[in-house]
Amino acid sequence: MTSSGHIKKDNNDPGSDYKSLPEGYGNTEAALLPRDPNWMFIYWEITANSKAEVCKTHGSDIFQKSKQIIRVYDVTGTGSIGTVDQKYFDIPVMVDAKSWYINVQESGRAYCCEVGLITPDGRFIGLVRTNTVSLPVGRVSEVTDEKWMSVTSDFEKLLQLSGVEYIGKGSGEVAKSLAQRWEMLRAVFSRASSWGVSSLSSHTLAKPPLSKAFWLVADCELILYGATEPDAYVTVSGRKVKLNTDGTFSMRFALPDGGMELPIKAVSKDETETREIKIKVSRATNTDGK
């Protein structure tokens, strides 16, 4: 799959913009999608009718006075939400955000989510529930097979031979590799510096010199995400951030050692209201050289 050009100018008839798609489909529903061993994506729609029903039962100010959350259930084994001892955790969220990325500590588990409210007296009101998603484990299985058993040290060696260190870097995407070369060419021209890690490509771990048999490399990045009104003006560290249609935003940063401050500022469309959140991150990497 390759690409080499730009769209023709006269080829942009109205209605081709994603904003022309419906905001919702008039159904209260939600879906959960797997992204990787530790991340899922949820989107939902809660109709005005559904909200009105909840207000009718629980009081008209129930949305204002309750905490709005996503409840993330671990439904491993059963596939559905049980009644007793059900494992879960909550993520504070705005019901109007309509979508969210969910980080889970435990990979290889099955999850199901419910968007809902926690009332001031601690009761949970579920608004909409998702399908179940099984996340991959993201590492070598503990299970061995008697018929096909191999000695453990052999398996370690086999992993190396299989190129375990390349996992996630074997992208077959031509465009990506070529885009990198193009960026390289542009950098030669302009010495452009890059701010953050906006694209998929920039960071790869360098393989150590071949002389060492055993080795380890590790690095980390920072993902910043949030949501506001879709028409707000948002900046991070003073730079404008492009919002998604639903007002959410996310970005990846390189995270070098040291401290980093990320002031996030949102200004409402009529410029009458401002909200600010400041996040401080610090990183210290310790390699003892052994």
Place this chain on the structure above:
Amino acid sequence: MANNEKGYLALVLHAHLPFIRHPEYEDFLEEDWFFEAMCETYLPLLDIYERLTRENVDFRITMSLTPPLCNMMSDPLLSGRFQRYYNQRLELSEKEVARTRNTQFYDVARMYERKFKRIRELYEDYYHRNILEGFKKFQDMGKLEIITCGATHGFLPLEIRKEAVYAQVKIAADDYRRHFGRGPKGIWLAECAYNPGDDVYLKANGIRFFFLETHGIIYGSPRPRYGVYAPVYCPSGVAAFGRDMESAQQVWSAETGYPGDQRYREFYRDLGYDLEYEYIKPYLHSDGVRRNMGMKYHRITGRVPLNAKAPYNPQEASEVAASHAGNFMFNRERQIEHLNSFLGRKPIVVSMYDAELYGHWWYEGTDFIEYLLKKVHYDQQTIKLVTPSEYLGIHPDNQMVQPSMSTWGDKGYNEVWLNGTNDWVYRHLHKAVERMVEMANRFPSADGMLKRALNQYAREVALGMSSDWAFLMSVGTAKTYSTKRFVEHTHRCIALYEQIMGNRIDEGYLKNIEWRDNIFPEVDYRVFSTAAAEKAAKS
């Protein structure tokens, strides 16, 4: 002589482009992607198969030809436009031969003239304007194994409805039969994206194997005894072959990969920008904007700006490709010898790449493949080239492993197709699929106009499922076009749904979109019914 080999090498090329065909425009820029790939990859590969066959060089290669690609390759409108494309370039290259006489660009200008003449000859005289004939010929000879792919290269792990997964496979298998006269034995899951359990839908369609990224196998459970160097059987009995990273990296690595050699052709310096405007204008699109012509006279040269690139020397570049092919083979021999002694079994090394890497992006890549196939035939006995079907015939004894969810995208999972640039598509896509399923269940035996409208809905929803749209949004190339395409198909689904459910189908509208989106002429919307998917899951 027989059985002297120490192991096997399976070379797998994934050929795919999204379905891009715009009869509503006289000429359309994005259709060039297909024409470029035809001239630079698909026809040159067939040319190699022709030459090797004539020289009695035995070879094996596996290619996926995705359903969108097959539908474009057999489309009369695109065929006519493709002829216009190469005839224009042939004319330009003839002018260029005259213009560059006594310059350092003469050899490369002549190379293009020869090339476009050969393209014309192959396309018209050998394959009668349908190159699927050519691919079928080599498949029937047993040298090429053609596998299919999801109907529109749909990204299966992000589909919620199993009906959609089944339909992607079933439509593809039927389309394959239409072109190649038998069912597919193998499939390339779009983006190598595997979701545990989806293999039952492959099995239900008679598919015996598919391919996975390395960690799809080595993170499988139980632990795979031979790593990626033997296929495993999924619980359904369908075989999964894992990608060998060593051979992938040899070609792909940014630092040490072959395509970066400075004697190779520079992709980004193109005649479309170099020549005088009035001279090149007749060969540009009707908007007159300078763009790549696919004719490039310079080599990579080194880390220098585009204007400091040195002239390309075709002879020298071809020799480099030969030496890289020799190096690749040498490394595979050593790798296979080592694996053989380590594993106590003949390993299979599966080297898989995007087909368009060869020829289109890495211009000399097709030479590389030709040299490699020849060298393997003449110069060594360690490696035997196989197709996956052949391998499974020789070694039906494989371990049962449940592979892990995985893709070949950046970071190994679904993020390329699910991130802040493209996550908005899924609520619309899932709704369009849900409505298709609803209608397929509700109308088990439609006919007349209703049937036509339902079949067209099936085409539109399938086109919306192409992983290409989300991918292009993610990498930022052709983002406007990919957004527009996704939105258009979604709009057509919404309109058709309202017309069908409101019992007021607008024939003029239907006719218009049937004319535009004519992929899968024989599609049957009932492949999306819940009963069809459930029956497949039980089979």
